[in-house]
Amino acid sequence: xxxxxxxxxxxxxxxxxxxxxxxxxxxxxxxxxxxxxxxxxxxxxxxxxxxxxxxxxxxxxxxxxxxxxxxxxxxxxxxxxxxxxxxxxxxxxxxxxxxxxxxxxxxxxxxxxxxxxxxxxxxxxxxxxxxxxxxxxxxxxxxxxxxxxxxxxxxxxxxxxxxxxxxxxxxxxxxxxxxxxxxxxxxxxxxxxxxxxxxxxxxxxxxx
Amino acid sequence: xxxxxxxxxxxxxxxxxxxxxxxxxxxxxxxxxxxxxxxxxxxxxxxxxxxxxxxxxxxxxxxxxxxxxxxxxxxxxxxxxxxxxxxxxxxxxxxxxxxxxxxxxxxxxxxxxxxxxxxxxxxxxxxxxxxxxxxxxxxxxxxxxxxxxxxxxxxxxxxxxxxxxxxxxxxxxxxxxxxxxxxxxxxxxxxxxxxxxxxxxxxxxxxx
Numbered sequence: 443x444x445x446x447x448x449x450x451x452x453x454x455x456x457x458x459x460x461x462x463x464x465x466x467x468x469x470x471x472x473x474x475x476x477x478x479x480x481x482x483x484x485x486x487x488x489x490x491x492x493x494x495x496x497x498x499x500x501x502x503x504x505x506x507x508x509x510x511x512x513x514x515x516x517x518x519x520x521x522x523x524x525x526x527x528x529x530x531x532x533x534x535x536x537x538x539x540x541x542x543x544x545x546x547x548x549x550x551x552x553x554x555x556x557x558x559x560x561x562x563x564x565x566x567x568x569x570x571x572x573x574x575x576x577x578x579x580x581x582x583x584x585x586x587x588x589x590x591x592x593x594x595x596x597x598x599x600x601x602x603x604x605x606x607x608x609x610x611x612x613x614x615x616x617x618x619x620x621x622x623x624x625x626x627x628x629x630x631x632x633x634x635x636x637x638x639x640x641x642x643x644x645x646x647x648x649x650x
Numbered sequence: 651x652x653x654x655x656x657x658x659x660x661x662x663x664x665x666x667x668x669x670x671x672x673x674x675x676x677x678x679x680x681x682x683x684x685x686x687x688x689x690x691x692x693x694x695x696x697x698x699x700x701x702x703x704x705x706x707x708x709x710x711x712x713x714x715x716x717x718x719x720x721x722x723x724x725x726x727x728x729x730x731x732x733x734x735x736x737x738x739x740x741x742x743x744x745x746x747x748x749x750x751x752x753x754x755x756x757x758x759x760x761x762x763x764x765x766x767x768x769x770x771x772x773x774x775x776x777x778x779x780x781x782x783x784x785x786x787x788x789x790x791x792x793x794x795x796x797x798x799x800x801x802x803x804x805x806x807x808x809x810x811x812x813x814x815x816x817x818x819x820x821x822x823x824x825x826x827x828x829x830x831x832x833x834x835x836x837x838x839x840x841x842x843x844x845x846x847x848x849x850x851x852x853x854x855x856x857x858x
Binding site: 443445446449450452454470472473474475476477478479481483485488489490491492493494497534537538541542569572573574576577578579580581583584585588589595597608636637638639640641643645646647648649650 | 651653654657658660662678680681682683684685686687689691693695696697698699700701702705742745746749750777780781782784785786787788789791792793796797803805816844845846847848849851853854855856857858
């Protein structure tokens, strides 16, 4: 299966060579992220594409100066909604009704499934929403590998500083992870030729 | 791109028809899950494959009696490690050293990157590890779609009850999510023909 070959090919690239990823490939990776499933389909996150060089430099300084932030072609910051609000749920119900050509009232039962989340705390909501963004991250990483685009997922940054730089506090968002897209610099990156290390199937999977 | 077509084809299947997914396809999906990236590559989770009918029935009752648990072909419970232990990190370092043919002492710097996690609380560790399992879930869902295997990710279950049923408490594991693999019953499943609902690209992506 081609996908297994591609997943073996990919690795968390440490050094990139500055080559631009063609817009068509970036758009396909973004489309895969958009199509990723999330709990109840709510998609309680946004993806911030950082093109501004000055902002990227500031993120670089708040992300342990990881070189991919500068050497990569596309920098995507995944930001999860801190709170699930009634307005978000309303917007989603309206989107379902419009997409499927049904009255929004027909969704009352489904809408009630969000009551617990809307009544929940910001801490509970953010934990739930953050997990969903990781599904999208996984789908995006797989799509990048399928397109032979290198990618680095990153958690090594100061989230509070990024939220400040990107003005997320007022937008009900919190930065959760970064995905850099680009092309590996195999000469500079000692890990480019290293064998992939994973648990054996016997260690990872247990039959019941 | 084929993958975009496949991601549009997939949906969170509500009813399955009981047809078995061929072992070859199940193994490819498991291999994709095994290859999924995780923070520092630690893979602080296990995937429990539930074949025993009696156990599956008990999970069904603790998972809101969602029919896919019985109608699906393969039921995978993703369980995250509750605590990052020094032993886990040692095992991982030994695996890197053996896989890459380097002395384990050469990894002292990398090993130190785990000091914070090992010193962290169970609550912090589990939150971190759970997020990583969602990357693997996203990769697994994408692989299933690529193989035209239907899949349902589930959070709607009683995690404490599952931990009890599967005896996870003593194994430093906590159930986080379920992935059912099978084939859609398009007649019984009202959502099989429904249009996919997603945020528009303009709503999901923001340029900076």
